[in-house]
Amino acid sequence: MPNKRSAYLTIDDSPCEHTEALADFLHERQIPALLFVRGAFMEQNPKAIEYAIQKGLVIGNHSYAHKPAGEMEPQEWADDLEKCDHLIDAAYARCDVDRPGKYYRFPYIDRGDGVRVERIFADGDTAEIVENNKTSILQQYLKDQGFTQPFKNMPAGYPSHAVDCLFTYTSGDWMLTDRHKGKWEYKSVEDLKRRIDEDENLQSKGPHVLLMHDQSDIHAEACALIDYFYQQGFEFLDF
Numbered sequence: 329m330p331n332k333r334s335a336y337l338t339i340d341d342s343p344c345e346h347t348e349a350l351a352d353f354l355h356e357r358q359i360p361a362l363l364f365v366r367g368a369f370m371e372q373n374p375k376a377i378e379y380a381i382q383k384g385l386v387i388g389n390h391s392y393a394h395k396p397a398g399e400m401e402p403q404e405w406a407d408d409l410e411k412c413d414h415l416i417d418a419a420y421a422r423c424d425v426d427r428p429g430k431y432y433r434f435p436y437i438d439r440g441d442g443v444r445v446e447r448i449f450a451d452g453d454t455a456e457i458v459e460n461n462k463t464s465i466l467q468q469y470l471k472d473q474g475f476t477q478p479f480k481n482m483p484a485g486y487p488s489h490a491v492d493c494l495f496t497y498t499s500g501d502w503m504l505t506d507r508h509k510g511k512w513e514y515k516s517v518e519d520l521k522r523r524i525d526e527d528e529n530l531q532s533k534g535p536h537v538l539l540m541h542d543q544s545d546i547h548a549e550a551c552a553l554i555d556y557f558y559q560q561g562f563e564f565l566d567f
C-alpha cells in the first residue's frame with residue numbers, strides 16, 4: 329500500500345457570501361480546515377463564521393483590515409490584530425464552543441519586512457523567510473499573546489520557530505479572481521491542476537500546508553481545486 333500524501337488545508341480571507349456553502353462542502357467530505365478570517369468581513373457577515381465553527385472548522389486570525397504589516401508600525405499592526413481577535417473570541421462564545429487555539433496569518437504573508445511571500449511562490453521560486461528587527465518584534469508579540477502553530481506534525485523545511493502560520497504550497501486560486509484573471513501564467517482551474525501535478529515538493533508524502541482562499545468570485549474554483557487534491561488521494565489532517 330503506497331504511503332498517502334497528507335496535507336493541512338488552510339483557507340484565507342473568510343468570510344464571504346459562500347462561506348456557509350464552503351463549510352458544507354468540507355463537512356460533507358469530512359475535510360478539516362483552518363479558516364483565516366478578516367475582521368472587517370466578519371463584522372459584515374458574523375453568522376457565516378458561527379456556521380463554520382458549528383461545522384467543525386477552526387478559525388484563525390488574518391487581521392482586521394488586511395493591510396500589509398510592512399506598511400504599519402508595530403502598535404498599529406497589534407491593534408488591528410486585536411480587533412479581529414475579539415471578534416473571533418465573541419464568535420466562539422456565541423457558539424458555546426471552546427476556541428481550540430490562537431493562530432495568525434499575516435495578510436499577503438508580509439511578516440513585517442514588506443515581502444509578499446505568496447507572490448514569490450506564485451513565480452515558482454522558493455520563499456525565503458526574512459528576519460529583521462521588525463519581524464522579530466511582531467513574532468515576539470504573537471508569542472506573548474499565546475499564538476502558536478496549529479500543526480501537530482511539522483512539514484519538512486517549515487520554520488517551526490515562526491509563530492505565525494505559513495504554508496508550503498499556494499494553490500494560486502487567487503489568480504482566477506476577477507481582479508487577477510488572465511494577468512498570470514495560470515488562467516483556469518485546469519492550469520492550476522496541472523501546476524499541482526507538476527509541483528516537485530507536492531510529490532513528497534508531506535504533510536503539506538495548502539493555502540486556498542474563501543472569496544466570492546472564486547468559490548467554485550477553490551472547491552474544484554480542493555476536490556482535485558482529494559481525488560489525488562491527499563489525506564487532510566486534523567488540527
Ligand SMILES: [Zn+2]
Binds near residue numbers: 436
Ligand atoms: Zn489574505
